[in-house]
Amino acid sequence: NAGVTQTPKFRVLKTGQSMTLLCAQDMNHEYMYWYRQDPGMGLRLIHYSVGEGTTAKGEVPDGYNVSRLKKQNFLLGLESAAPSQTSVYFCASSWDLGANTGELFFGEGSRLTVL
Amino acid sequence: GENVEQHPSTLSVQEGDSAVIKCTYSDSASNYFPWYKQELGKGPQLIIDIRSNVGEKKDQRIAVTLNKTAKHFSLHITETQPEDSAVYFCAASISGGYQKVTFGTGTKLQVIP
Numbered sequence: 174n175a176g177v178t179q180t181p182k183f184r185v186l187k188t189g190q191s192m193t194l195l196c197a198q199d200m201n202h203e204y205m206y207w208y209r210q211d212p213g214m215g216l217r218l219i220h221y222s223v224g225e226g227t228t229a230k231g232e233v234p235d236g237y238n239v240s241r242l243k244k245q246n247f248l249l250g251l252e253s254a255a256p257s258q259t260s261v262y263f264c265a266s267s268w269d270l271g272a273n274t275g276e277l278f279f280g281e282g283s284r285l286t287v288l
Numbered sequence: 289g290e291n292v293e294q295h296p297s298t299l300s301v302q303e304g305d306s307a308v309i310k311c312t313y314s315d316s317a318s319n320y321f322p323w324y325k326q327e328l329g330k331g332p333q334l335i336i337d338i339r340s341n342v343g344e345k346k347d348q349r350i351a352v353t354l355n356k357t358a359k360h361f362s363l364h365i366t367e368t369q370p371e372d373s374a375v376y377f378c379a380a381s382i383s384g385g386y387q388k389v390t391f392g393t394g395t396k397l398q399v400i401p
Contacts, residue, residue: 214391215294215377215394216332216377218389263331263332275389276322276337277332277334277389279396281329282331
């Protein structure tokens, strides 16, 4: 049972380049999330999804797009990377419909540097 | 929206001593308060949580207390061990389904052997 898997783990981009981060979960969770983590700012929600084919904006959505074409996958895209998007990105999932828990399950993170 | 403040930002304790991390929240509708531990190079992992109908919860060496009136909650770690060294995040949310979770800014705990 792999849980939540993120790829790639590390990436360096030049300003203006595009890239996609992939998140996959094998727990049949309904909800998936993308967070960014910056020093002194905790975890901030970028976008989230409450089910296959749905997405919604979080706290800091500008400059990012997401898609959830399959229940187990949640993609985060940067169309034109900026240095301000240098961060560690975490994917999370939650809500097994058979469980009464609010626990978020996180991946191990993807460190992105934009030069 | 919800605002969660967490203190201190860093905490150093001697092995065997206790550690306390405090958080306050602003939205009285929040009713679920998880604590996550993040080890170096890893994603956060839930260590304990508490719901608003409970004042205290314990799990071995860790405990969480909640004061709904004052809108604050705390994490207590007793008999600290070097493996407790990590970053701890408190959070507040409204439970059920989609987790609209607001995180605190984190506390880096160092346990000195």
